[in-house]
Amino acid sequence: MKIMIIGAGQVGRHLSRKFSAEGQDVVLIDRNETRLRRLERELNILAVHGSGASVKVLEDAGIDNTDLFIAVTDSDEVNLVACLLSKKYNVKKRVARVRNEDYLSTDAPLNEKALGIDMLISPDRAMTDEIMQLITVSEAFDTAEFADGQVVLVGYVIHENNPCAGLPLPKLKQLKGSYRYVVAAIIRNDTTIIPGGYDSIEVGDKVYLMVRKQDIAEVENMFNLASKAPELVFIIGGGTIGFYVAKRLEALGINVRLVEEDADHCEYLTENLENTLVLNFDGLEANVLMEEGIEKADLIIAVTDSDAINILASLLAKHHGAKKCITKINRHDFIPLLGKLGIDVALSPREVAADMILRYVRRGAILSVTTILGSDAEVVELKVPNRPKFKDAPLKSLNFPRGAIVGAIVRDSQVFIPSGETTLQPDDNLIVFFTKDAIHHVEAFFEH
Amino acid sequence: MRTGGVLNILGKLLLLLSIFLLTPIPFSYYYQDGMVTVFLLSSILGALAGGALVCSFYPETDLGYRDGFAVVVFSWLGLAFLGALPFYFSGSMDSFVDCLFESMSGFTTTGSTILPEVEVLPKSVLFWRALTHWLGGMGIIVLTLAILPLLGIGGMQLFQAEMPGPTKDRLAPRIQDTARILWKVYVLFTVTEIFLLMLGEVSFFDAVCHAFATLATGGFSTHTTSVGFFNSVYIESIVIFFMFMAGINFSLHYQGLRGRLSSYWQNEEFRFYLFLTTFSIFIIVIANLIYKTYGSFGETLRTGFFQVTSILTTTGFGTADFDQWPPVCKVLLVSLMFVGGCAGSTGGGIKHVRLLLFFKYARLQLRNLVHPQAVGTIKLGKIKVPREVLISILGFFALYVAFFFLATLMVTALGVDIVTGSTAVVATLNNIGPGLNLVGPAQNYGHLPALAKVVLTFCMLAGRLELYTVAVLLTPDYWALARKPVLRWKLLHAKEPAPK
Numbered sequence: 001m002k003i004m005i006i007g008a009g010q011v012g013r014h015l016s017r018k019f020s021a022e023g024q025d026v027v028l029i030d031r032n033e034t035r036l037r038r039l040e041r042e043l044n045i046l047a048v049h050g051s052g053a054s055v056k057v058l059e060d061a062g063i064d065n066t067d068l069f070i071a072v073t074d075s076d077e078v079n080l081v082a083c084l085l086s087k088k089y090n091v092k093k094r095v096a097r098v099r100n101e102d103y104l105s106t107d108a109p110l111n112e113k114a115l116g117i118d119m120l121i122s123p124d125r126a127m128t129d130e131i132m133q134l135i136t137v138s139e140a141f142d143t144a145e146f147a148d149g150q151v152v153l154v155g156y157v158i159h160e161n162n163p164c165a166g167l168p169l170p171k172l173k174q175l176k177g178s179y180r181y182v183v184a185a186i187i188r189n190d191t192t193i194i195p196g197g198y199d200s201i202e203v204g205d206k207v208y209l210m211v212r213k214q215d216i217a218e219v220e221n222m223f224n225l226a227s228k229a230p231e232l233v234f235i236i237g238g239g240t241i242g243f244y245v246a247k248r249l250e251a252l253g254i255n256v257r258l259v260e261e262d263a264d265h266c267e268y269l270t271e272n273l274e275n276t277l278v279l280n281f282d283g284l285e286a287n288v289l290m291e292e293g294i295e296k297a298d299l300i301i302a303v304t305d306s307d308a309i310n311i312l313a314s315l316l317a318k319h320h321g322a323k324k325c326i327t328k329i330n331r332h333d334f335i336p337l338l339g340k341l342g343i344d345v346a347l348s349p350r351e352v353a354a355d356m357i358l359r360y361v362r363r364g365a366i367l368s369v370t371t372i373l374g375s376d377a378e379v380v381e382l383k384v385p386n387r388p389k390f391k392d393a394p395l396k397s398l399n400f401p402r403g404a405i406v407g408a409i410v411r412d413s414q415v416f417i418p419s420g421e422t423t424l425q426p427d428d429n430l431i432v433f434f435t436k437d438a439i440h441h442v443e444a445f446f447e448h
Numbered sequence: 449m450r451t452g453g454v455l456n457i458l459g460k461l462l463l464l465l466s467i468f469l470l471t472p473i474p475f476s477y478y479y480q481d482g483m484v485t486v487f488l489l490s491s492i493l494g495a496l497a498g499g500a501l502v503c504s505f506y507p508e509t510d511l512g513y514r515d516g517f518a519v520v521v522f523s524w525l526g527l528a529f530l531g532a533l534p535f536y537f538s539g540s541m542d543s544f545v546d547c548l549f550e551s552m553s554g555f556t557t558t559g560s561t562i563l564p565e566v567e568v569l570p571k572s573v574l575f576w577r578a579l580t581h582w583l584g585g586m587g588i589i590v591l592t593l594a595i596l597p598l599l600g601i602g603g604m605q606l607f608q609a610e611m612p613g614p615t616k617d618r619l620a621p622r623i624q625d626t627a628r629i630l631w632k633v634y635v636l637f638t639v640t641e642i643f644l645l646m647l648g649e650v651s652f653f654d655a656v657c658h659a660f661a662t663l664a665t666g667g668f669s670t671h672t673t674s675v676g677f678f679n680s681v682y683i684e685s686i687v688i689f690f691m692f693m694a695g696i697n698f699s700l701h702y703q704g705l706r707g708r709l710s711s712y713w714q715n716e717e718f719r720f721y722l723f724l725t726t727f728s729i730f731i732i733v734i735a736n737l738i739y740k741t742y743g744s745f746g747e748t749l750r751t752g753f754f755q756v757t758s759i760l761t762t763t764g765f766g767t768a769d770f771d772q773w774p775p776v777c778k779v780l781l782v783s784l785m786f787v788g789g790c791a792g793s794t795g796g797g798i799k800h801v802r803l804l805l806f807f808k809y810a811r812l813q814l815r816n817l818v819h820p821q822a823v824g825t826i827k828l829g830k831i832k833v834p835r836e837v838l839i840s841i842l843g844f845f846a847l848y849v850a851f852f853f854l855a856t857l858m859v860t861a862l863g864v865d866i867v868t869g870s871t872a873v874v875a876t877l878n879n880i881g882p883g884l885n886l887v888g889p890a891q892n893y894g895h896l897p898a899l900a901k902v903v904l905t906f907c908m909l910a911g912r913l914e915l916y917t918v919a920v921l922l923t924p925d926y927w928a929l930a931r932k933p934v935l936r937w938k939l940l941h942a943k944e945p946a947p948k
Contacts (some may be wrong), residue, residue: 002621026619033834041513041605046621 001025004066004091006052006082007073010332010350011097011123013356018358020044024236027061033283046445052082063089068361072097072353095119099240119360124240124355127187130352131245131301131326134345135230141206141345145180146375146381146431149414151212151408153184153379154222154278157344158205164223168200181219182210182406182417183244184433185377190336193429194403196434197360206339207375210407210431212415230298234322236283236313237304238262238269239330241349246276254279258294259283261304286320295321303328313341379407379433385446386426396420402436407431449926452933453508465530466494466513471579472534473574481570483538483823487915490533495529502858504935511777512930514650516918524909527588528552531580534792540569540741543897545905552905555578555588556792556912559667559881560872562894562901564671571653577668577718578657584722584912585610585664585699585794586698594627609917611797612641613791614837626781627909633701634794638663642691648682662690665795666763667881674889675754676767684767686755691892695721695761697792717790717801717827724800730754732777739774760784762796764881771888778884782871785878796879796911798848800829802841809838835877840916862897872896876907 001024008030016039022028022034030036036047039315045424050057052071063069069086071079071094079096079105084158086094094117103110104122133143133351142155158165164172169183173264187206193199201207207344211219233249235242246269249256260266276297281288283304292299300317302310305328314325327346329335338346384390390398395406395418409416410429416422424430434442471489476483511519532551546562551559554577566574582593588612607623619626623675638659645655657670675687693701696718703711712718733752742748751768758765759781770781788797805826809915812824826833850874857868864886871883872893882889893901910918920926924936 020622025625027621041608044621044623046618096620132590 001067002060002062002065003027003068003070004061004063004086005053006030006031006069006071006079007255008032008039008047008095009074009329010348010352011072013039014072014332014351014354015072015357016043016045027066029057029061053076053078053085055085058082058085058089062122063091065090067092067343067392068095069093070095070357072357076100076103080115080117084177087116092137093118093361095121095360097121097123097126097353113306116156117299117355121353121360126352126356127241127328127347128244128248128347129304130347131303132248133250134326135233135299142208145380146379146408146410150208150410151241151431152216153208153407153419154212154216155208156203157208158207158223159202160203162223164204165199165203166201168198169195170198171220172201177388180215180417182206182405184210184377184379184405187377192435194405194433194438196402208433210417210433212408212417222287229254232293232297232299234289234292234294234297234300234317235259235308236300236302236317237270237302238265238278239305242301243269243272245272245303247260250275283309284316286316289317290320299323300325302326305330307331307334311338311341311343318342322362327397342445375431377435380442381410382430382432382442382446384426384428384430385426390424390426392423392425394421400425401438401441404432404434406443407433449510449515449518450511451518451930451932452505452935454508454515454522455501456505457511457519457931458522458526459505460492460496460596461588461592462498462501462526462530463706464498464596465497465527465583465588466491467578468528468583469534469576471493471896472576475575476570476572478923479571479726479806481572483534483570483572486534486537487572487576487853489537490530493533494530494794499892504937505852505933506936511605513605514926516640517920517926520605520609520913520917521588521909521921524555524913527584528555531555531574531576534573534576538570538573540573543898543921545901546894549893549901549905550577551580552908554668555584556879556908557581557585557664557666557796557906558876558879558912559661559760560876560887560893561668561881561910564672564892564893565895566670568670574670575653575657578660578666578670581666581668582660585660585666585694586631589629591631593624594631594685595710603938608912610798611792612789612914613697614802614805614841617697618790619702620698623759623839628699633698633705634663636705637690637701639691643687644686645683646682648678648686648690649786650683657795658687659690661765662687663694663794665691665694665763665789665793665879666919667758669765675765679751682755688753691757691761691763692725694763695789695793697758698794700793702784709853710884714829717804720804721790721800724784724787725756728760728780731752731780732756732773735774735776735780741773750752753817755781756784759880760787760789761793762788762878764875764879766889769888769890771890772886782874782884784881785874788878797877798844804828804846805833806845807839809842844915847875848918851910851915851919855903859896859900860904862900864896864900869900872900872904873907875902877911879908 002025003017003019003024006029012028016026016028020043028045028050029048029050030222031051033049036049052073071082072078076098078099081295082184083094083096096117098120099122101118102108104125130407140154140156143250144153150324156184156204160358181197181245185208186195210291232255235256235258244259246256246258250273257279257282258269258276259279260269261282269278295319300314300322302313304310310327314327324344327343329346329348332348348448406418408431409418411425432442455702469487473484473487528548528551531554532547535541535547535550536544540820551564589606589610593607614794619629641659642655645658646652654670661668669675675684700712700718702717729752733748735753736742736748752768755770786798787803788799789795791799793800808826812826816822816824826838855873859873860866868886872887874880875883887893
């Protein structure tokens with residue numbers, strides 16, 4: 001597949017890296033030449049210098065035989081114009097990143113349909129959705145929904161008081177109720193393990209479980225994790241993300257304190273929010289935080305524009321008693337540090353957006369993909385091809401590739417959490433976890 | 449530097465070359481020259497060495513920018529050693545240094561030989577000599593990228609370290625596809641030349657060997673008197689044409705083959721190349737006419753055309769002994785040796801584009817002396833040349849002078865006279881072949897001291913890989929970053945056996 005990406009910012013870079021690693025033809029266009037040269041040296045892509053909204057640049061870069069056109073520069077206008085330009089050529093799919101809310105709602109006069117763009121994506125919106133999903137599962141540091149939300153991937157940190165710590169997986173299976181989930185991935189010391197029969201769970205591991213939504217409470221119970229919706233939430237930063245998260249939390253009846261540094265902007269926020277308490281300070285003043293009851297907070301969400309403020313505000317709040325934090329991070333480089341610092345969940349809007357684009361693009365045989373933030377594991381939904389090999393075959397006899405595991409099976413809109421005895425049927429949708437190295441084996445397994 | 453990963457790739461390349469070492473065997477059968485065991489033995493030795501490296505070291509997929517240099521230099525050294533084995537086992541050359549010189553001269557498309565007479569060699573060995581040219585011409589690593597997926601992610605770095613020229617054209621988003629395109633064009637030209645030579649009643653064997661040597665701008669011939677042996681205007685014109693083509697950027701050929709013939713003329717480097725070729729031919733023909741080197745005008749024109757393209761493209765085929773030409777011609781030819789082909793061609797030397805930019809830079813400096821406030825940019829065609837490229841070219845010249853000076857000093861220190869020594873360095877550093885005086889077109893490199901041959905062998909490698917790639921390995925900084933290689937068996941023992 002030939003893919004043209006406009007804009008070598010974080011989203012563009014992330015996408016280029018992913019696609020080129022898979023062996024796709026990637027052409028990356030940007031106006032910053034030094035940045036391009038560095039990427040060209042790092043990745044196996046063609047880097048073209050110029051504006052993505054220029055006909056000449058696009059033609060020189062070979063837009064005529066491009067399958068997928070992704071415009072993710074910092075400017076909405078450039079992205080939209082580039083996508084509109086690409087309509088004059090033989091491009092199969094178009095994706096544009098936009099910030100302006102005017103294009104995003106379904107009743108907007110210039111929405112996806114009117115513009116003729118297959119997908120409009122806003123990192124802030126994607127980020128809001130992601131945060132909201134995390135809030136509903138309180139102990140998890142990561143969640144992702146599959147099969148229309150029937151099954152959920154949840155990530156938990158294993159603490160010392162966890163009864164499952166130190167247990168090998170076969171022992172874990174003997175514990176009551178364990179058929180209700182699959183241990184999909186374990187992250188230990190920055191390495192990702194797709195567990196086989198003999199791995200065990202250790203203290204300090206990050207464990208990803210595949211669970212049916214209605215079973216989450218029971219599984220959390222088993223792992224000695226209590227799940228309940230938060231009562232008091234602090235949000236640091238009243239930008240787009242902070243505003244929309246506050247608005248949606250309000251609607252759920254959750255008590256929200258929104259901290260914003262800019263006094264004028266606070267006016268705007270109070271005008272547009274109902275029950276949220278808007279506080280005017282920078283989020284780093286400990287005594288104000290304590291006066292406002294930070295020790296009772298179930299969650300702090302730090303979403304200002306500055307990574308440093310987000311990290312420090314989260315740590316400060318946790319130090320003074322907040323139970324959990326969700327921290328927005330722009331620079332990918334910091335993510336490995338955060339676990340050690342005590343940040344529970346780190347989210348990068350651009351990576352969240354890039355993952356949404358990846359998920360959208362790979363709809364097809366591979367239905368959707370999520371990357372587990374900061375690890376090597378990926379998740380895809382795959383359709384079982386209609387071939388005799390797969391009919392009535394129990395999973396354990398199929399020789400499923402190493403480094404990959406089936407997390408759930410969706411059949412006729414029913415979801416199963418599989419075990420070794422579970423049999424496959426053609427047209428089942430499988431939710432498969434795999435490490436990056438195993439992707440080709442997984443593809444080959446279903447093709448042959 | 450990831451030492452283990454580099455050695456693993458070296459092993460894979462040796463395995464690949466062992467396969468190529470089998471290709472002269474059909475020729476050996478056909479001509480009954482008894483070299484079958486020689487090639488079989490070399491191939492097995494290569495496979496063993498390559499296999500041992502691959503088995504000992506884990507492949508590392510995350511090879512970085514820096515590792516490209518080591519991979520390319522070690523691969524070329526490894527290939528030259530392996531390629532020298534058939535020469536050694538066949539008994540056609542006395543010492544291993546000679547064999548290594550000949551093999552390196554082949555792979556780097558230099559074409560300098562230590563043999564006074566080449567006809568005495570078995571046919572299959574002659575074919576191997578030509579094949580080393582052909583493999584080295586477009587680059588063995590570019591070939592590997594094109595046909596095997598084994599080099600993986602580090603491909604771009606390797607490509608950059610091996611392809612000549614200050615900037616690289618990407619013809620396709622994926623480097624593997626770019627490599628494939630270049631090799632396709634290369635093969636197409638080679639086949640065409642073989643066909644055209646055979647039309648001129650050259651035997652299939654000679655046609656293949658000469659086509660290999662022409663397109664790679666190598667210069668090894670199957671005859672002591674080189675292309676002069678055929679004594680045919682038709683054959684010389686074919687060879688001249690293809691030498692000229694081989695000196696052009698192969699990306700331009702790709703554009704040309706796709707029907708965009710105008711892209712040749714639009715390319716400023718090509719125009720400069722064309723200008724320099726015609727200009728030099730003109731001067732040499734005039735000089736030879738004035739000094740009455742040849743009896744007839746036709747003869748003068750013919751040798752002038754042939755020698756200028758042969759030297760300028762760094763091929764080094766001969767139809768005339770230019771050592772007997774008037775001094776002005778010799779000086780001009782030696783100057784042309786430095787210029788070489790275009791960037792992205794199979795030719796060696798400094799490359800036209802570097803020289804062109806160098807002159808443009810000098811002109812800009814002159815203009816700035818007159819207009820101190822003027823803002824100046826250097827453009828190639830219609831595109832501005834980034835500052836880093838210009839600075840890297842200046843650095844390249846400095847290195848070039850340093851290499852030339854040091855190598856000449858070493859060779860003359862071993863008792864070789866000035867003209868022979870300096871032109872031998874020029875001819876090897878620029879991958880041409882013949883120099884002047886005792887290494888002139890009618891002579892060979894056999895009589896030089898062994899140590900001088902080693903120095904010249906190094907010059908060929910440094911020249912083919914455009915100095916930077918080799919020079920960077922000579923800096924202590926580079927090695928300070930080297931990692932200890934991890935042996936496979938150590939890893940096996942470190943891991944506990946999986947429980948049953």
